[in-house]
Amino acid sequence: MxxxxxxxxxxxxxxxxxxxxxxxxxxxxxxxxxxxxxxxxxxxxxxxxxxxxxxxxxxxxxxxxxxxxxxxxHSGWWVVGAIFVSVVWTISAGLGAGLVLDPNALTPEHAQFYLLVVVVLLPPMSMVVWVHAKPxxxxxxxxxxxxxxxxxxxxxxxxxxxxxxxxxxx
Structure with a gap:
């Protein structure tokens, strides 16, 4: 090679x-x-x-x-930080939605489920855009x-x- x-x-x-x-x-x-x-x-x-x-x-x-x-x-260790932020954000959003919304609303048949998916994906997608766009x-x-x-x-x-x-x- x-x-x-x-x-x-x-x-x-x-x-x-x-x-x-x-x-x-x-x-x-x-x-x-x-x-x-x-x-x-x-x-x-x-x-x-x-x-x-x-x-x-x-x-x-x-x-x-x-x-x-x-x-x-930046250091490659930022990957670990990004994973940590994403995990904490996902757990927090899931727990928050579970406390505020009806548990049945967190199934794919309800619009709130997809709203939660969008909220959960905001930090990782923001990081992806940043890595691709930052000079x-x-x-x-x-x-x-x-x-x-x-x-x-x-x-x-x-x-x-x-x-x-x-x-x-x-």
Whole structure:
């Protein structure tokens, strides 16, 4: 494998907005293809084989997200914070709706259920829009230089570590 492809599996470096969107579209295309092949073989895309085949795609999406945060000038640990905020928000909205509304209203047959879904999805969707819309840091930052070309840049130490053209020591 070329070092550029190997570098995609690591979270160090930066990813521009364009690179993030293009890479996400590529991953989505691969995921859809996996699902189509599994269904053609009579297997469920939700089954164990689908999970195993999608794990590398999840990791690639995660590393791209961390690199995108690096391009914006933030740490990858912001992912943990976003997950925490989303979980707390979801629990709070669910408990609040359960206390205020009739429990029967929180089933898919009622409009309040869909209102709750929209309320629960507001923070994660806001974060998604922010990650896609926020311009990257204009110059070199602690995560590397400005991404060019495809929109990904790896740190020099990562490129050196994944250099497959170097001879293997005996």
């Amino acid at each position: 070329s070092r550029s492809i190997l570098a995609l599996f690591h979270y160090r470096g930066r990813c521009s907005r364009t690179g993030f969107i293009v890479f996400g579209a590529i991953l989505l295309g691969i995921q859809i293809s996996i699902g189509v092949v599994l269904m053609a073989l009579g297997r469920s895309p939700d089954g164990p084989l689908g999970l195993i085949l999608n794990l590398p795609l999840f990791w690639l999406a995660f590393t791209a997200l961390v690199r995108r945060l690096h391009d914006i000038g 990257g840091f204009a110059g070199t930052n602690r995560h590397g230089p400005v991404p060019e070309g495809f929109g990904f840049v790896a740190t020099p130490d990562l490129l050196a570590a994944t250099d497959t053209s170097a001879p293997i020591p005996a």
